[in-house]
Amino acid sequence: MQPESRGLEVAVLVSVGRHPVTGRARRADQDARGLELALSLAAFRPDSRVRLLHAGQRDDDNETALRGYLGMARGVGTGLERLTLLEQPEGADVVPALAERLAATPPQLVVTGARAEQGEGSGLLPYVLAERLGWPLVNGLVEVESIEDDRMTLLQALPRGQRRRIQVRLPAVVTVDGAAAPARQSAFGPARRGSIKVEAALAVPDEAFAGWTLSPARKRPRRLKIVKSASARDRFKAAAGKAQGGGGQLLTDVTPEQAAEAILRLLEEEGVMR
Amino acid sequence: MNREIDTIRRDPRREWIARNRLHPEHLGVLAELGRQGASAATEWMGPNGVIRKNPHAPGFTGPNGLKRIDRSGVQQAAAAGRGAGHRMVAADERRRVTIEAPAFLVAVVPDMPGGRLSSHDRDLLGLARQLADADPARPCAVLAVAFGEHNREGGGELKEQAFAEAGVDRLLTIEGDGHTGFVPEAWLAGLVAVERELAPRHWLLPDSALGGADLGRRLAARLGERPATGVWQVDADATAPSGWRCTARGAVDRLDIQRPLPRVVLALAECAEPVSETRHAAEAMTLSQSPPEALSRIEDLGQVAVDPAGVALAEAEFILSAGNGVKDWEGFHHAARMLGATEGASRVAVDDGFMPRDRQVGATGTWVTARVYVAVGISGAIQHLQGIQGCDKVVAINRDSGCDMIKRADLAVIGDSSSILAALVDVLERDPALTRKGEKQDAA
Incomplete structure (x- = not known):
């Protein structure tokens, strides 16, 4: 589709995060990682341009937080001098505005964090956007390995520190995992110099969300270990006794070779050998 | 008598x-x-x-x-x-329950890491039972949807039996060549086919990084439903349209959101008690027509070999841990490299300077959650045993047959640790195919 010389158009959707300790508005961690990843794409396509897009309210706190993304610019021409803010009233659903905007000027890649740090934080936005745009979505992105024509090879984070290699056809929506490279520091100068372009956009109130009750998170009750046993002795042992393996296999007087074989058999059964 | x-x-x-x-x-x-x-x-x-x-x-x-x-x-x-x-x-005196003509279905899509129901899956099935059994006059059935990839038998237990004990009335296995690996589009096409044909009242998925969170959000977006994510409590509520109210986590675990229970629910672990008192039929079902072949724009190129030494101890899946009984440290490191295991250590080994502090396992070090934990020359102080509470299988190699680690272990070998590790390395070097096994398998 695109000739090789042309750079990649990347839209990074950024949100206003909240500091976990102080509760102050800041750049959201995963979105900043997403922007870092988008900036690293210049290594594959030197002329890549990054577009910053935010849909939300316009006030001082938010502006300070959003300037944190602008402060990640290095040099001129990456597109980071400007952030587009689609202005939304309080309690609006930002999906229609973003979808309309992205459909009007489609980039080749949309990068977002996995979930917002305030509000519902359901992590649904990239999925709904991908569905509306009809683009494939890959979650948990860690690293982009290569881009050829309209195919991008990337690494996806799996639990337990594992990685999976995936090839996706562009245009696509990707969400960034917390294991991706940490974002660079935001520099004060570029953050002040950058401009925030406010645009009017479609505003759809989120009626369902308005009807819900929000409260600070309660501590979840810990599950008790319930032992269902007919015998009082078993119940007492389970409640008071030290944890016992029970049913474990004990090999004594075996040669090292036999022991090694027994261990390898167990490892193979569990499928941890790789 | x-x-x-x-x-x-x-x-x-x-x-x-x-x-x-x-x-x-x-x-x-x-x-x-x-x-x-x-x-x-x-x-x-x-x-x-x-x-x-x-x-x-x-x-x-x-x-x-x-x-x-x-x-x-x-x-x-x-x-x-x-x-x-x-x-x-x-x-085995559990009550047997068979539901012939269910009023409606509650569909559950378990993660099934390694082909087995995880404890999260069981909790979710418990929640599904809670929704299905609310009205005793109109019994409803719990439908589990599994994909072909999960069709292995795990741990010696029969698959149907495990499903029956977890509270599944109907079991639908979507099979096909295209369902192995990471194929969210094919899975989604399967679920949409189930939706079209059976129209379950609720869809329950685990909100877990193993795949449930991703698949559930895809399904909700495709069905045009707004799901509840991070649900950890469900209560009956007559004023809600569905008759249920749920409490969900929001804003990175800092908010509790109370809302009516929607059709698609992504629930956290321990959202309900697993089924323990009844046995269900786990009757196999099939779709009248197989789901259409989805156009695949996402291609899975397989899992990548990760340097086990770089994996954080807390999330490593296979740990080889050394204690005071290890004398041959070169041999230990070599064995860890050959096995592809992440290295751990007991406090003594760290204090004596043989291993770095960030490799210490136990109450004062890292609490590990490995699937397999091999303790070499560790006698098992209570602080160490606390640290490995979350491990599935523990293998102990020790000289002392009376130590606490042997009691905790699923497989205990009494003998000299360095010669056993050397024998392990020998076997692996003789048969290099062993080390490549399991590469295709999904990480749990």
Whole structure:
């Protein structure tokens, strides 16, 4: 589709995060990682341009937080001098505005964090956007390995520190995992110099969300270990006794070779050998 | 003893002789009844139909000549070789439930890491049962949707049996070549086909990084439903349209959101108690037409080999851990490299300077959640055992057969650790195919 010389158009959707300790508005961690990843794409396509897009309210706190993304610019021409803010009233659903905007000027890649740090934080936005745009979505992105024509090879984070290699056809929506490279520091100068372009956009109130009750998170009750046993002795042992393996296999007087074989058999059964 | 009495044909005279130690035919009759050497009958039915008990019969003489009564039945069972079977029969007295014509379906899509139901899946099935059994007059069925990839039998337990015990009434396995690896588009097409044909009232998925969170959000977006994510509590609520209200986590676990329960629910672990008192049918179902072949724009190129030394200890899946008993440290590191295991250590090994501090396992170090934890020369201080509580399988290699780690271990080998590790390395070097095995398997 695109000739090789042309750079990649990347839209990074950024949100206003909240500091976990102080509760102050800041750049959201995963979105900043997403922007870092988008900036690293210049290594594959030197002329890549990054577009910053935010849909939300316009006030001082938010502006300070959003300037944190602008402060990640290095040099001129990456597109980071400007952030587009689609202005939304309080309690609006930002999906229609973003979808309309992205459909009007489609980039080749949309990068977002996995979930917002305030509000519902359901992590649904990239999925709904991908569905509306009809683009494939890959979650948990860690690293982009290569881009050829309209195919991008990337690494996806799996639990337990594992990685999976995936090839996706562009245009696509990707969400960034917390294991991706940490974002660079935001520099004060570029953050002040950058401009925030406010645009009017479609505003759809989120009626369902308005009807819900929000409260600070309660501590979840810990599950008790319930032992269902007919015998009082078993119940007492389970409640008071030290944890016992029970049913474990004990090999004594075996040669090292036999022991090694027994261990390898167990490892193979569990499928941890790789 | 009861069981002999329960048989239809009884010989009262013979029973009487068996009870009478002074009868000249006593030993012969005991032998015929197969109770030679066993103590006298403890319970029998008297002539008037009343159960009589011999209070002197239970128990055995302990090592110091005192009479001991073991009410757990472990020792007597070992002596008689009879109790074990009886106890196993008693263990499976769960109520069997079969739902013929369900009023509606509650669909669950379990993660099934490694082909087995995880504890998160079981919790979710418990939640599904809660939703399905709310109205006893209109019983509803729980439908589990599994994909072809998960069709392996795991851990020796039969798959259907595991599903039945977890509370599944209907089991739908979507098979096909295209369902292996990471194929969210094919999975989604399968789920949409289920939706079109069976229209379950609720869709429940685990909100877990193993895949449920991703698939559930895809499904919700495709169905045009707004799901509840991070649900950890569900209560009945007559004012809600669905009759249920849920509490969900929001804003990175800092908010609790109370809302009516929607159709698509992504629930956290421990959202409900797993099913334990009933057994269900787990009847296999099929779709009348197979789901359409989805156009695949996402291609899975397989899992990438990760340097095990770089994996954080807390999330490593396979740990080889060293303690005071390890003398040959070169051999230990070599074995860890050959096995592809992440290295761990006990406090002593760290204090003595053989391993870095960030590799320490235990209450003062890292709490690990490995699937397999191999403890080499670790005797198992209580702080260390606390740190490995979350491990599935523990293998102990130790010289001391009486240490606590041996009691905790699923497989314990008594012997010299360095020679056993050397033998392990030998086997791996002789058969390099072993080390490549499991590469295709999904990480759990």
